[in-house]
Amino acid sequence: MDAAAVRGTLSERRTGDVRSVRRARHSPAHDPSPPWDTAPWADDADWDWHMAAGRSHAELDALLVAAIERSDACLDAALAEDPDLGRLVARPRPPEKGETATLRWVLVHMVEEYARHAGHADLVRQSIDGATDV
Numbered sequence: 789m790d791a792a793a794v795r796g797t798l799s800e801r802r803t804g805d806v807r808s809v810r811r812a813r814h815s816p817a818h819d820p821s822p823p824w825d826t827a828p829w830a831d832d833a834d835w836d837w838h839m840a841a842g843r844s845h846a847e848l849d850a851l852l853v854a855a856i857e858r859s860d861a862c863l864d865a866a867l868a869e870d871p872d873l874g875r876l877v878a879r880p881r882p883p884e885k886g887e888t889a890t891l892r893w894v895l896v897h898m899v900e901e902y903a904r905h906a907g908h909a910d911l912v913r914q915s916i917d918g919a920t921d922v
Contacts, residue, residue: 821858823851859898866891 819825827835840848873892880888889897914920 821855863895 820827823839824836827839829835832838843851873895874890876888876890877894
């Protein structure tokens with residue numbers, strides 16, 4: 789696997805996973821979509837990493853694109869229904885995790901996730917080719 793494939797695979801696998809799960813957890817009437825809907829989390833807490841290891845860059849990219857499309861559609865529908873970003877999302881959080889998130893929190897968290905994983909991909913790329921100005 790070349791450097792671009794490594795960079796893309798790490799970033800896209802995780803962001804696709806996070807987008808799908810985050811959208812499902814915080815949107816009304818949305819459960820995780822394939823392949824996360826049938827993931828054996830109880831048997832393998834690192835299933836998402838193991839699943840990604842057996843897929844091509846193109847497959848992982850397609851999962852990310854599909855997750856983005858579903859997330860965008862959910863956000864569009866939520867904002868059309870009520871544009872208040874301060875409103876609580878549909879699924880309450882467990883009390884030990886704090887207050888139920890707002891739509892604003894979900895969106896900010898998505899930005900944080902992209903930034904974090906883009907940074908991880910950058911570190912992997914730098915370790916492969918040493919470039920820091922790409």
